[in-house]
Amino acid sequence: MLNKTAKLLTGLAAGLLTVTALSGAAFAQSVNLTYLIPSGPENQVIADEVVKAFEAANPDINVDIETRPGGSEGDNLIKTRLATGAMADVFLYNSGSLFQAINPQQFLVDLTNEPWQADVQASFKPVVTAPDGTIRGAPARAAMAGGIYYNKKIYAELGLSVPKTWAEFMANNEKIKAAGKVAVIQTYGDTWTSQLFVLADFYNVQAKDPNFAERYTANEAKFATDPAALRGFEKLQEAHDAGLFNEDFGAAKYDDGIRMLALGEGAHYPMLSFATTALVQAYPDNIQDIGFFAQPGDEAELNGLTVWMPDGVYIAQTTPNLDAAKKFVAFIASPEGCDAQTRAGGASGPYLINGCTLPADVPPAVSDLLPYFAEGGQNGPALEFLSPIKGPALEQITVEVGSGIRPAADGAALYDEDVRKQAQQLGLPGW
């Protein structure tokens, strides 16, 4: 016993000596960073690959990946960890309206003067800019689009062509249904997937009513009373009423939707284009069968794509390792970072960093996006990047409209009520 105590004391003394000897001198040991990402297979593989490449380039920095749930559960967790000072050093989170809701000015490190900002495309900067005009984040991923995935095999079999108007889309659906196949896949087991018909319709809203976003933020335009905005809800109801959905649409989950699309069990799946990564991961043999088109509006000449800005990476004010954290963020926002993502199958759309290129052999679902971004193509940001307000109950309301529980006009009116609550919570003027 005595012997043990003596040993312990000697050990302690030796330890203290070492610490004293080291302090003042440059740190040779490695720094540990924590990196918080949303859970999900595609997020995990991309983060793993990026961290591996970063650690290889910076042997003195070690990055531990933590995961959190997505959706509103994740929003809550992010807010709580920020408010209690327990945030990871670096974290991945939405840009746009959700970014504004986490009080970036108070909690995130100002990255306005970082050298890599010169290579970030101008379209991304506003969606990670705090109210005081400082930039607090870097683009973490490729840009995404909201639209409709389709199975090219089914299209070839039935001799269909990519629709430019909603009427053409519904005509295609009728033919697919007549051939005994599921025309539109819906997966309300994961309620967030139900919002796409409404959210991805925003290019069409903006095409008809260019000031909608401003008037919406100022409490002047409403989904229920603006005919262009109401169309998104109506389209969802039309698709339900025409009986186009898979039989188990109420219980099926996102993973089921991916499977049905890849294996040709269903022809269309309205989704964000990040699903391409999941398709590459789970169904590499079928990836050539999958294409993508913008959600059609009512006029062919106004056809365009609703674009989602990628998530941002942010550094929490509370980090003890600011230099290492800045190095990590700079790496993510560099061509090396993009390449690591591409290696992990994450090239699901154009990157927003100059010098980042897409490989020549991207899946068709990605190359289908490119014309919308090229000369003569039409695209515009989703509403959540033009306005800070997004009502949190939209996914329940779209489940109701898509399940035939509530008519489109009612759903839109209910959503306006939800939006009002959110605007008041944000303390916006005019509400």
Add this chain to the structure above:
Amino acid sequence: MTALSEAGAAVSPGAPRAIRRSPYPGWFFLPAALIYGILFLVPTLASLYFSLTRWTLFNSTFIGLDNFAQFFREPFLIQGLVNTVIYAVVTSGLKVVLGMMLALLLTSAVMARGYLRSVVFFPVLVSTVGVGITFTVLMHPTQGMINETLALFGIKGPGWLVDPKLALLSVALVDVWKGVGLATVIYIAGIVAIPKDYYEAARIDGATKWQNFLYVTLPLSRPATATVITLSFIGGLRTFDLIWAMTRGGPGFSSDTIASVIYKQYQAGFYGLSTAGNVVLFVLIAILVVPLTMLLNRRQGHE
């Protein structure tokens, strides 16, 4: 306790009531008082304050009673209230009926009685969330085992959890399956405690089995019935875990209860609003439970 104070009153009639002396010194209560203050008193008072503010976790603005006005304007509050009451009534009603039936079976001379009793109690011990997830899989409209079994007999099973008319009742049924074991055990205790003399007297009077049950077992297990109803009714009123695990209040809002409405507001970041909702829930449960407790106490006084 009653006897003691009566005795004390007899010793000094008319004298001012003496302050009851505690056998412990004041510091003895300090740890408990601290824990109570920090973990219960402060949060309760803070929640009362925050229910009057627009609160983002980062800062709060005082807005008076706006949150309460908003909460009562919530389109789903009424439906949530109705659903909560339906859920509480259905689960406690079925637990009473099924619990009684099972208890009768398990107090009779049935084979392997001890084993059967423990089997009925087993679901009570399983985690609610685990039960919820399991039944969500079993109740899948096309691939679930329940509907696949029905299909073998040529019956097209309903969408248990995706049909807005059925979702709440499906969850309530699972709640009954999980909770009926407890009701059964309470009834078994109640039935076993009925003195055999009553049955003997009934037999001498020539009572049938059915009369035995109706005029002896049923009235004499009334205390057990009261316990089962109270426990399951309060449990049903504040139910959240099973509903959240199975439907998250869906499809849409059709199986929302008050607790899930409040939780969704909290998730959406309406912290002040959801705190106001909790204050409302607190008042509501108090309004329902205080008379219920008084009723039960009065009955105890009679017996």
